[in-house]
Amino acid sequence: MQTFRLHRRPGKQDQLEVPLRGRALLAHPMYNKGTAFTMEERRAFGLEGMLPDRTSSSEVQKKRTYQAIVRKSDAIERYIGLAALQDRNEVLFYQLLEDHLDEFLPIVYTPTVGQACKKYSHIFRRGRGLWITPRDRGRVDEILANAPYEDARLIVVTDNERILGLGDLGAGGMGIPIGKLALYTVAAGIHPSQCLPISLDVGTDNEELLNDEFYVGFRERRLRGEAYDELVEEFVEAVRARFPKALLQWEDFKKANAFRLLDRYADRLLSFNDDIQGTAAVTLAGVMAGCRIVGQSAREQRVLILGGGAAGIGIARQLREWLRRDGVEGEDLTRAIAVLDSRGLLIDDGKLSDEYKKEFAWRPEDARAIGIDPEGERDLAAVVRALKPTVLLGTSGQPGIFTEDIIRDMQAGTKRPIILPISNPTANTEARPEDLIQWTKGRALVATGSPFDAVEYEGKTHEIAQGNNVYIFPGVGLGALAVEAHRITDRLFTVAAESLAECISEDDLARGRLYPPMSGLRDITRHIAIAVGRACIDEGLADSDRSAVEKRVDEMMWQAEYPEYVPI
Numbered sequence: 001m002q003t004f005r006l007h008r009r010p011g012k013q014d015q016l017e018v019p020l021r022g023r024a025l026l027a028h029p030m031y032n033k034g035t036a037f038t039m040e041e042r043r044a045f046g047l048e049g050m051l052p053d054r055t056s057s058s059e060v061q062k063k064r065t066y067q068a069i070v071r072k073s074d075a076i077e078r079y080i081g082l083a084a085l086q087d088r089n090e091v092l093f094y095q096l097l098e099d100h101l102d103e104f105l106p107i108v109y110t111p112t113v114g115q116a117c118k119k120y121s122h123i124f125r126r127g128r129g130l131w132i133t134p135r136d137r138g139r140v141d142e143i144l145a146n147a148p149y150e151d152a153r154l155i156v157v158t159d160n161e162r163i164l165g166l167g168d169l170g171a172g173g174m175g176i177p178i179g180k181l182a183l184y185t186v187a188a189g190i191h192p193s194q195c196l197p198i199s200l201d202v203g204t205d206n207e208e209l210l211n212d213e214f215y216v217g218f219r220e221r222r223l224r225g226e227a228y229d230e231l232v233e234e235f236v237e238a239v240r241a242r243f244p245k246a247l248l249q250w251e252d253f254k255k256a257n258a259f260r261l262l263d264r265y266a267d268r269l270l271s272f273n274d275d276i277q278g279t280a281a282v283t284l285a286g287v288m289a290g291c292r293i294v295g296q297s298a299r300e301q302r303v304l305i306l307g308g309g310a311a312g313i314g315i316a317r318q319l320r321e322w323l324r325r326d327g328v329e330g331e332d333l334t335r336a337i338a339v340l341d342s343r344g345l346l347i348d349d350g351k352l353s354d355e356y357k358k359e360f361a362w363r364p365e366d367a368r369a370i371g372i373d374p375e376g377e378r379d380l381a382a383v384v385r386a387l388k389p390t391v392l393l394g395t396s397g398q399p400g401i402f403t404e405d406i407i408r409d410m411q412a413g414t415k416r417p418i419i420l421p422i423s424n425p426t427a428n429t430e431a432r433p434e435d436l437i438q439w440t441k442g443r444a445l446v447a448t449g450s451p452f453d454a455v456e457y458e459g460k461t462h463e464i465a466q467g468n469n470v471y472i473f474p475g476v477g478l479g480a481l482a483v484e485a486h487r488i489t490d491r492l493f494t495v496a497a498e499s500l501a502e503c504i505s506e507d508d509l510a511r512g513r514l515y516p517p518m519s520g521l522r523d524i525t526r527h528i529a530i531a532v533g534r535a536c537i538d539e540g541l542a543d544s545d546r547s548a549v550e551k552r553v554d555e556m557m558w559q560a561e562y563p564e565y566v567p568i
């Protein structure tokens with residue numbers, strides 16, 4: 001493996017010692033500058049004659065490339081164009097992403113990334129990241145040794161079984177770790193060479209994929225049970241041995257595996273589950289903002305969560321702590337949070353098979369106390385009528401399930417309902433913001449998981465903020481890495497949620513926004529990272545110097561710029 005040594009020169013362009021020449025340099029996505037190579041660099045690195053004459057300034061190169069992308073009218077074509085750019089020139093890719101975050105985030109991330117995952121085998125160009133299949137049992141470490149860089153600090157891994165709200169997408173799920181890591185670089189400045197996307201391609205139960213002649217993944221039914229656990233175990237041990245400083249983010253595992261793996265490895269590996277913990281923190285911050293707007297405290301809230309999966313239960317845990325901190329306890333605490341799965345309100349009637357759901361199951365007498373017959377109707381409509389929630393959260397992936405009737409029933413019990421249909425991508429959202437605003441005559445406070453345009457209602461503009469874990473995971477990751485934390489806990493996500501809430505201005509709140517504008521993502525991430533880093537030290541999860549956290553965070557945040565190249 002070649003060494004690229006960077007020399008920082010404050011006030012001047014950094015210098016990079018580059019061990020490559022000629023074609024190898026042009027073909028290296030991390031170090032290729034394309035037409036931005038200067039005449040001196042072309043001479044020094046054997047590139048003369050390999051590029052057209054004129055050196056582009058970074059500005060001109062960005063402008064030209066931007067136009068080449070936005071010329072494509074189709075979102076998936078833009079995705080393909082950006083992915084190709086990432087594979088050709090990473091500095092330029094990150095410059096464009098940062099300069100046009102509002103425009104390109106919905107391409108490299110939800111919703112378009114969902115489409116790209118679905119079509120993965122049909123649009124496949126070049127592999128990125130690593131795949132591990134059941135055939136690699138016994139030699140996972142050899143696969144990790146093939147990572148393009150030695151110093152992985154951030155690993156996002158999926159087994160593809162619950163990609164966004166789209167379900168089992170087999171090998172196509174790789175788009176998600178790639179997209180999440182691109183955001184780690186944009187938001188937290190984690191250097192691209194320290195990011196490693198991994199797919200545990202353990203097969204798929206998606207018939208369409210199994211029957212698709214173009215399917216590029218491991219064409220078998222999903223590995224399950226002990227064999228699955230053994231493969232994951234080998235994988236985790238190989239990560240610990242090869243990348244001892246890395247943080248691992250579990251992403252888009254289906255609920256049972258999501259909870260099991262998080263619990264099993266939380267004490268052995270610097271790791272967290274983004275869908276359980278990241279989504280919970282971003283939701284808490286949004287609910288806190290909603291309460292500030294309506295001038296209410298936590299203890300005045302009744303929360304209904306539709307979705308008993310990773311996100312729903314994670315949110316319930318984070319909100320329960322929030323209520324507890326505000327003095328809610330005992331039965332009041334149980335009855336302040338209703339979680340509904342596909343069978344309706346979770347009730348401990350001896351038929352609940354998922355262990356993690358039991359935490360939030362009501363006793364039959366609790367249900368009766370609000371007028372729900374445990375043996376009778378306990379679906380969304382019935383529970384909304386009985387509970388009169390002030391906060392309605394959707395993590396079910398079921399489009400349109402928050403109907404007009406349900407929202408009207410909710411509004412009968414609260415003046416300004418807080419409603420977050422956060423399932424992704426766009427087509428899986430539980431309700432469209434424009435409908436929610438209309439049905440509630442402009443009173444609902446709304447945020448969604450995927451991006452939506454602002455809604456005009458009776459001359460007023462309602463901005464729809466995006467309640468997506470992208471506000472959280474980069475800051476938690478950066479903060480933990482900056483202080484070399486050895487563990488991640490739920491408490492750090494509470495800190496992240498509170499720090500995110502601090503970034504919302506009075507002006508945002510006055511406009512009904514539950515989150516700050518996405519364009520400030522880098523500053524928000526820095527703010528969260530500093531708070532998380534300090535919390536790691538306070539909680540005994542890291543041994544670093546508390547007064548140095550801010551400096552460490554700033555040192556870690558890479559900016560996508562070309563250094564000057566010098567030959568070794």
Ligand SMILES: O=C([O-])CC(=O)C(=O)O
Pocket residue numbers: 109110163164165252274275423424449468469
């Ligand atoms: O990827 C996103 O946009 C948020 C997320 O984690 C999910 O929906 O699974």
Ligand SMILES: [Mg+2]
Pocket residue numbers: 164251252274275
């Ligand atoms: Mg996810």
